Amino acid sequence: MQLSMDPAGSGPCGAAAGPGTPTWLVTPGIVPTRFATAVASGAAVVLLDLEDSVPAKAKANARTEVLAFAARRSADGAGPLLGVRINAADSTEGLRDIAAMSEWDLWPDLIVVPKVESSGDIEAVTRTVRGAHPATKIWALIESPRAIVGLSDIVHAPGLAGVLFGAADYAAAAGSRITSRAMWYPRCQIITAAAAAGIPAIDSPFFSLDAPDALRTEAVEAVELGFAGKVAVHPHQLPVIEEAFAPSPSELEAARAVLAAADRAGGGITMVDGAMVGPPLVAAARAVVRRGDRSTTATTTSLVKAS
Known part of the structure; x- marks a missing residue:
């Protein structure tokens, strides 16, 4: 008999990720025509991005489009969880993102804070959101070697609901390739730290859109390592991820x-x-x-x- 370890159990890194949602779909906040498609995709979490996918000159417009869509979704009250990746919390645009949510009184189900390298990077966001809308969950995006070194501090930040891995930014900062072997160390570090804090971890997107077999291999690795889910960058990646995370x-x-x-x-x-x-x-x-x-x-x- 062979029993595979589960994301909510323990993987080769000896970690337990805890509860989570296996399929996340990230969509650029600058392309509002894709929002409804993303919601109808079957993803458990739809993440509208205000950060890397939005040019500096388009930040204000993307923010307005995302919040307007959030308002319509709030009226519907159905569908997947809706998340927003804001800009870095210590940046002007990040402050504007949170201020706009507060002004509109529109809070998504979860907020992803990028470029997190210490608990201080998310504490201000957590305090603001807790005071305005306690139901909104705060997630930290781990995407640099400095963040990996500071994981023990980050994952124990009060109010943190979970962590996501950003392989592309990590590889750029570390000077490594985005290969399975190169990402083993940071992925295991994230799983272990998240398990110690009792929060889930979600694996990085797979960026090639025409390599389903490679995506399947990486998603299966994510399951084996103990991740609770994986981010997709296109709806057609979702069935592959769902299949990988479902037990045979x-x-x-x-x-x-x-x-x-x-x-x-x-x-x-x-x-x-x-x-x-x-x-x-x-x-x-x-x-x-x-x-x-x-x-x-x-x-x-x-x-x-x-x-």
Whole structure:
């Protein structure tokens, strides 16, 4: 019997990512015609970007478009979680992003703070959002070697809901390539730190749009490492990510066999298919079943929306 580790269980880095949403879709805030398409894509989280994808001269217009869309979405009250990646919290544009949300009294389900390198980079955002709209969650984008070094401080910042990895900026700052091998170290560091803080971690986007097999390989690696999800840059990447994060029938069968054996043993150590099974594997089995349940729910929701 072989039981794969789950993002909510533990991976090769020895970490537990905790609860999370597996599919995120990022969309440039400067292209409002894509917003509705992103919402209808089936992603669990739609992230509208006000930072890297928006030229400096277009920041104000993108901010207005994003908040106007958020207003319409607030009236609908349905669909995926809506997130906004603001500009760096210590920048003028980042301050304008938060000020505009406060002025319009329009707060997304989550705010992603980029360029985070210490807990101080998100504390001001957290204080403002907590005072205005406590339901909005704050996520930190980890995308530099300095951020990796400061992870123990960042992940324990009060009010932080989770972390995301930005491989492109990290590779540029580290002088490395964006390859699986080059990203193993920062990815494991992020998973381990997030697990220690009891928050989820979401893996970086895969940037090639015409390489589904390579995307699948990287998404499976993200599952094995312990990430709770992965960001997509195009809707057609979502099914590949969903498939990678959903347990296979054999994984579900093995997990259910472990849980059944554990129940018969009254919670003690037992044997399943010749393998010793104790509490860690039982916890991992429960996580696999939960993952399967999330996958079934997501599939059912997609079918309902399509009908």
